[in-house]
Every structure is written in structure tokens, then in C-alpha cells.
Amino acid sequence: MNDYTEVRIDMSPCNETMTDVMAALLCEHGYESFVPDECGMTAYIKLEDFDRKVLDEVTAELPFDTSVTVKCETVEGRDWNQEWEKNYFKPITVDGKCVIHSSFHADIPSMPYDIVIDPKMAFGTGHHQTTTLIIRRLLELPLEGRSVIDMGTGTGILAILAAMRGAGPVTAIEIDEFAHVNAVENVSLNHHPEINVVLGDASALAGVEPVDLFLANINRNIIVGDLQVYASRLKEDGTMLLSGFYEDDIAIVLDEARKHGLEYVGHTVLERWSCLELKK
Numbered sequence: 001m002n003d004y005t006e007v008r009i010d011m012s013p014c015n016e017t018m019t020d021v022m023a024a025l026l027c028e029h030g031y032e033s034f035v036p037d038e039c040g041m042t043a044y045i046k047l048e049d050f051d052r053k054v055l056d057e058v059t060a061e062l063p064f065d066t067s068v069t070v071k072c073e074t075v076e077g078r079d080w081n082q083e084w085e086k087n088y089f090k091p092i093t094v095d096g097k098c099v100i101h102s103s104f105h106a107d108i109p110s111m112p113y114d115i116v117i118d119p120k121m122a123f124g125t126g127h128h129q130t131t132t133l134i135i136r137r138l139l140e141l142p143l144e145g146r147s148v149i150d151m152g153t154g155t156g157i158l159a160i161l162a163a164m165r166g167a168g169p170v171t172a173i174e175i176d177e178f179a180h181v182n183a184v185e186n187v188s189l190n191h192h193p194e195i196n197v198v199l200g201d202a203s204a205l206a207g208v209e210p211v212d213l214f215l216a217n218i219n220r221n222i223i224v225g226d227l228q229v230y231a232s233r234l235k236e237d238g239t240m241l242l243s244g245f246y247e248d249d250i251a252i253v254l255d256e257a258r259k260h261g262l263e264y265v266g267h268t269v270l271e272r273w274s275c276l277e278l279k280k
Contacts, residue, residue: 005050007031008171009059010014010040017248018064024245025058027096032178047074094135100157103189113139116189117155118182130217130243133268133275134158136270147211149233152244156183156197162213163192167184171208173198202226210235214236220245224256231260231280240278241266247274254278 007026012017019036020232023043026034030049035042052072052244091101091108098113106115144166150159151180153172163170172187174180180199187195198204214234216223223230223242234240240262242253247269254264257278265277 003046003047004075006073006075007043007045007050007055009043010042010069010279011064011066012039014038016050016219017221018062019065020221021064022058022062026055027176029054029058032179043073064195068179092132095139096131097139098161113161115157115160115164117186118189123171129163129270129273130275131157133270133273134215134217134241134243136163136268137277138162138165140204141213143213146213147209147235148215149173149205149208149211149215151202151205151214151216151230152178152222153183153197154217156186156195157222158215159183159195159197160187160190160192161216163195164190167213168193168194171198171211172196173204173208175199175201190249202229205229205233208233210238212238214240216241217243220249220253224253227253227256227262228260231245231257234262234280236280238280240280241275242278243273243275245274246272247273250269250274250276 005012009022019041021154022041023034026043031043031045033044039270054072059070064171091105093099093111098115099109099110099177100115101117102110102118103116137162143162146167148162148167148170150172153174156172159172172183174183177199180197184197187193187197210233212235212268214230216230223244230240250267253276261280262278265279267274267276
């Protein structure tokens, strides 16, 4: 069976933190993908795993003062790759150097770095501003022979690009089981089996040696909460790239970073989203 329940959640007021928390809570109950927007999000779960009582409990216990409305409908089984191609996932290019597309796309422009991603309802098609910001920096940094951790890898785009640019070893860590499987598949599609894709949260970092470059494109609250662990996995003089938050949040992230021996190098911004570069 390939049927899903589509759950539309509207929140008033609504902000990025609210949708991030909502997604994290639903993820714990089997929801596989999320499409956030300025009013809330659309979430998807396999039809046989959907439980309206659980959904109502999650929305009732949100730690925010917001009004929530929910609408559910069944989405019949279909070719999900085709759905992504038609509705969500279009080829994306970054600065004429990197193209990200699916295996079902045609007429792809030729660029030095060609990344194939079949998202299959998982996170990270490369269209988000934060992904673009980190890709731009990865295209600029010298990566040959440098060890990398990609925390919260999603579909694996950043880890794959790092490996394409000569980085190694590369470890990609993902907390969501569905996204982890997808990242493994995408690593194989791009012929970089040397990338170690690990299922887990920040606790999985305990088994990874400190690296030259640490990437985390998640959200502000998770990053701030886990920065001490992230810093412990970065070598002296190593570089850390953090994204998933707005420019207005840089001061909050930087304040926590300095507690753990990380210093500001610079940042870039795209449509209010930011990428913060730190040095240990």
C-alpha cells in the first residue's frame, strides 16, 4: 500500500520555530515529510500509521500560544517521484557550479558538480535558502583531504558535495529513519559509498573522530542545544558552518558558540536566512 494521509496544520500566529517544533513532534509519531510555509505546514504519514487521537494530542500540547486548525485527507498511492517532479522538486543550480536534480529529470545543465537526489518525500531537495548558503561556502572552501561531519544530513546533499570536492572521511548523521534510508540511497546514486551515513542524533557524534569541517543545517533551537557536542567533534583551527536560522538569530547562536571555544569568522545571508561560519 502506498496511500498517505495528508495533514494540513494552520497556526495563528505562526513562525519558523513553531513549524520546526511541530515537525519534530510529528516525526516521533511516524510522519515522514513536511512542507512548511508562513501559515503552518502540510505533513504526510502512511495511511495505516495515521491516528487522529495522536495528532490531536500533539497539537493540543504545543508549547506555544497559538491557535491551531487541522484538516486531514487521504492521498491515494501514486508515483511519488513523479509527484515531487511535478509539485515540489525542480532542478536547482547554484552559482553556475553545482546542479541538483533527480534521476527522472531531463535536460540538466552541465556543471562541475552534478548531484542526483531522489527525495522520496524526505527532507532536503536543495531548494531552501539555507542549503544554498552552505553549498556556496562548500564551493569556496578548500576541501581536499579534509574530514567532514554533516549533522542533520537530510537527503545527503551537503555530504555528497563535500565528497565530490575531495573531502574525506565524510560522516553524515540523520535522526529521521526515513530520511536516513533516503540519504543512503542518494549516496549510492552519486557513487560515493565511502560516505558513512549514520542514524542518530547528537549522541551519535560520540563515535566520530574530530573533523576539520562541521556542518549543521537544522534549526536554531537544536543547534544551540547541541553546540557543546558539536564543538567537541571539531579539531583545533577547524571550521564550523551553521544554518537553519534567520540573520536576527545569529547573536543567540554566537553567544552559545563562544561558550565552547568557537569564534565568529563571518556570515552570509539569503532572503533573511543566514549561514554562520565559526572557527575553533
